[in-house]
Amino acid sequence: MPKMKTHSGAKKRFSVTSSGKIKRKKAFARHILSKKKAGRLRKLRKSGTLNLTDTKTIKKLLPYA
Numbered sequence: 206m207p208k209m210k211t212h213s214g215a216k217k218r219f220s221v222t223s224s225g226k227i228k229r230k231k232a233f234a235r236h237i238l239s240k241k242k243a244g245r246l247r248k249l250r251k252s253g254t255l256n257l258t259d260t261k262t263i264k265k266l267l268p269y270a
Contacts, residue, residue: 228254
């Protein structure tokens with residue numbers, strides 16, 4: 206069997222924790238920041254984890270992660 210290719214977009218956006226969860230960056234923190242509250246922006250800085258439904262899809266895109 207040939208090697209499977211890792212999805213380039215997925216490897217830039219997601220990483221796998223030691224327990225097997227998928228880490229992601231939170232959305233809505235890039236531009237038009239002046240109208241967003243400081244507390245909201247502070248929470249957006251932290252990373253989140255993917256839902257179980259999405260995790261199955263992303264794990265297919267990251268076969269060796």
